[in-house]
Amino acid sequence: MNSEDVAALVRKRLRQAEGVLRDARSLIDTGGTTESIVNRVYYAMFYAVLAALQSIRRAPRKHRGAISLFDTEFVLKGLFTKEMSTDLHHIFESRQDIDYGAAEPPTDEPIDRDPLQEGCDLCASNERPFAVR
Numbered sequence: 001m002n003s004e005d006v007a008a009l010v011r012k013r014l015r016q017a018e019g020v021l022r023d024a025r026s027l028i029d030t031g032g033t034t035e036s037i038v039n040r041v042y043y044a045m046f047y048a049v050l051a052a053l054q055s056i057r058r059a060p061r062k063h064r065g066a067i068s069l070f071d072t073e074f075v076l077k078g079l080f081t082k083e084m085s086t087d088l089h090h091i092f093e094s095r096q097d098i099d100y101g102a103a104e105p106p107t108d109e110p111i112d113r114d115p116l117q118e119g120c121d122l123c124a125s126n127e128r129p130f131a132v133r
Contacts, residue, residue: 006054013051020044035098042095045088052080067092 001009024040026032046063049070053059056073060066067088075085 001057006057010051010055013047013054017044017047017051020047038091038094038098042091045091049088063092 020040021044024037024044027037027040046066049066050059052074053066053069058069058073060069070080070088071085074080075082
């Protein structure tokens with residue numbers, strides 16, 4: 001893939017991240033289920049992670065591999081904060097529990113906007129564009 005193709009893919013992933021983050025906020029505003037909100041927040045963060053990884057021409061096949069590589073290539077090098085990594089791991093585990101865990105779905109407790117916003121700062125990466133290598 002040439003640099004222009006990679007840059008286009010990075011922009012696509014960032015648009016996807018922004019779109020599903022808007023969906024998450026809409027679900028919160030309209031009383032959506034915890035399952036749906038967690039799913040949308042996770043995918044917003046995941047698409048932003050893919051954009052970051054694709055900017056360095058890395059494309060893992062599995063979600064867990066993408067998160068691990070993101071930590072290695074971006075968090076450990078100080079390009080993103082440890083708190084963002086912690087939030088990403090937390091939302092990944094929450095989604096895993098909801099999708100594959102116990103038979104009982106989580107209660108529809110209200111989602112606090114502040115942790116949601118903190119966890120989705122990663123999705124605001126369009127303010128810090130990724131340089132394609």
